[in-house]
Amino acid sequence: MTAPDFGTLTDDDFRARVREFLTQHYPTHLRFVLRRARLAEMRPWYDILSQHGWIAPNWPREYGGMGLDAGKMIILLEEQERHGVSRVPDHGIVQVGPIIMKYGTAEQKKYYLPKILSGEHIWGQGYSEPNAGSDLASLTTSAVPDGDDFIVNGQKIWTTLAHDSTHIYLLVRTSKEGKKQEGISFLLVDAASPGITIRPIRNIAGHEEFCEVFFENVRVPQANLVGGLNKGWTVAKALLSFERINIGSPRRPQYALKKLEELARAKGLFDDPGFVDKFTALELDLADLGSLYARYVEVVKRGEELGQEVSMLKVWAMESWQRLTDLLLDTAQEYGAMPGAHAMDGVEVDVLSPFYYARPGTIYGGSSEIQRNILAKYVLKLPA
C-alpha cells in the first residue's frame, strides 16, 4: 500500500497522527521491552507498518516510503521512544534500502527494495569481526572473484539478529593494496547460501540478540556488489543525518529515569538530601542533553548536514543513561542483584533489565572512546 502524503501535514498534526497510530496499532505487550526484540515477536507489527505504508519512514515516496523530511523523521523517532516501541529488525529499512537507492544498480533496486518493504527480506549487518571492532578497517573476511561470483571466506561477529535474517550485507576485503579502507567492498548476501553458519551469542542480560556468522567458500554473485569494487568503505559511511542524531535522543533514558523516580518515591528517598543531590544531577544531565539535542535537531531541520560534532551527543546520552541505571541499581539495594521484577516498598520494578539495556550503547556504533577520538581529531583538530 502506498503511504499517505505526510508532507502536507504540519509538524503538530503529524505528531498527533503518529500518537494516534501507535496507540491504535502497537501491541501493548511489546511496550518498553528493554531488549532487542526478536523477529517472531515483531512480525505482526512489521506487517501492520508495511500494510499501512509506515514501514519505511526515511524512504522517498517513489520507492514506497513515507518520504518524511528530517523534522518529521525526528518527530516519529521521538514518539516511538515515548511510546516504548521496539525496533523491528530494521537494517533493511535503515541501512540497505538507502544504500541501494544511492549506490545500487537498477536490477538491485527492482529486486531488493519491494522485498524489504514487504518484510520478505530481513537484513543483518556483517561489519565487525573478531579482530576488527573499533578498528573496523582491519577486517579480513575475503571475497575473491571466481567466474561470475565471489568466493567469501571469514568470520563476522556481533551481527545483531543474524539468526532472524534472510540476508546479510557484508563489508569484505577485496584488496590488500594501499590504505586499508581502500580495499573493502560492500556485498549483498543471501543468508541461506551454502557455507554460511550462524551461531547466536548469549549476552550478559541472558538474551541471544547478536550472533557470529562463519563464511566457508560461500559463493556470492558479483552482481551483488554495491557501489563498485573497493568502494565499500565509502558506501558504509554514507549514514544519514537523522540516524546519527537519533542515538543521542534524550527520550531513551527517560524510561530509566521514570523507574528510578517511582522507586525513590516509594522508598521516601526524596527526603534524603544525599539521594536528591545525586538524582537531580542526573536529571539535569538529561535535561541539558535535551538542550544540546534540540540544537542539532534545528540543524537537521534546516536541511544542513551534521558534522562530526554530533558524536558528542552519543557520548553524553549513552554515558548519562548508564549513570542513571547505575543509581537505579544502587537504589534497589539487595534487589540490585536480583533479576526480574520485584515488589519493593509497594512498587514493582525490574532494575536489572534497564541496567543491562543501557550497557551496549557506549560500545556499538563506535565506542565512546572512538567517538572521543573523532571529536579530538575533527572538532578540536588536535594533532594525531
Add this chain to the structure above:
Amino acid sequence: MLRDSVADFAKRGTDIRRVRRLRDTQPGFERAVWQQMAEFGWLGILVPEQYGGLGLGCAEMAIVATGTAGALTPEPLTAAAVLAGGAIARSDNETLKRELLESLVAGALIPALAWQERAGVLAAAAVAVRAEPFEAAIKLNGSKNFVAGAAGADGFVVSAQAPEGLALYWVPASAGGVALDLQPLADGRTTGMLRLNDVVVPKSHLLASPVCAAAALQAALDTTLVMASAEMSGVMGRALDMSIEYMKTRVQFGKPIGSFQALAHRAVDLHIQRELSSAVLDDAVALFDAGASGARRSAMASRVKARCSEAGLRITREAIQIHGAIGFTDEYDAGLYLKRAMTLSAWLGNAAQHRRRYAELSAAGQEGATA
C-alpha cells in the same frame, strides 16, 4: 553589530595587562572604561526605553556578558546593570526609579544590590535588616553580606523588612551610619560586607514597596543567574581554547601533547561540557526573553547556573593541569581564568546549591500540579 562592538572592546578596550594591574586595588576597575561601556549602550540594554535604556533582552545582554567576561574585564557590569539595575527597573517608586535608571544608563551612577545576609542562603525573603519609621524618615539597621560590585558603588539598593513587609530602599554610599568592609575575592576583585547602623534615609528613598519588592528582587536575581552563567561561558570558552592551543604546540617526547589520548579525551570531555553549557544558556536566554515567570523561570535559572558553574570550574581547573607547571604560575593567564571561574561559581549560589534549588522548585511544581 553588538557582537562586533563587544569583540572590538575585548581586543582593544581592555587587555590582560590592565586586568593584572587592577587586581587587588580599589575600586578594582576604571571609571573611564565604565563610561565607555555606557557609551556603547551596554549599561542600558535591559533598561526600558522610557528610562533612557535600549529595552533589549537577555539575548543581547548575554553577548556582552560572555564577551567581557571572556576578556576578564573587572568592571562590575552584571552586578550593577543586571542585578541592581534589574531590581530598580522593577520597582514602583517612579520618580526615584527614573532618576536612578537614567544615571545608571549614562554611566554617572553605579548602584549595587545588597540583598544577601547569610552565606549559603539564596532565599530573597530571608531578610533580617529592619526598616522602621523614624520621624518623617526611615531608619535602617542590620547587615548585608557578599555585596557584588560594592567597591566604587555610589549607592545600595537594600532589601529590608518594613512593618508592611519586604521593601527595597535606596541608600547612598555616603549616608551616615553606612560602613562598607571590602573583602578580597580570589580573582583580585572584592565583595562588600555592609553594616547599616541607624542609617536614616528620606521616605522618598523607598524604591520598591512591599507590593512589588519581593517579585522585583526575585526577577533580578533570576536574570542575574543567567547572566553570571553567560559570563562563566565566556570564561570557560577562553580557558578551553587556550588549553587546546597549548596542546597543539607544546611538544614532549617528540610530539605535541595533544596527540596523547589521555589528554585528547580529557579535552573532548571539557568540550562537551562547554557545548552543554552553551546549549542550556541559549535555552535559558530564549525562555527569559519569552517572558517566563514564577517557578519555571527560577528553575531554568538554577539549571543554567548549575551547569555553567560546574563546567566553568572544571574546565578552568583542568586548564591548569593541561598546562602543567607553567599553568600554576601567576605569570601565566590560566590561573586568572580559574580564579574568575571560582568567583563566578561562588556568586549567587554554586552548582550544588542550584541543583538543590532546582529540585525544590520542581518538587513544589509537582505538588502544585497534583493539588
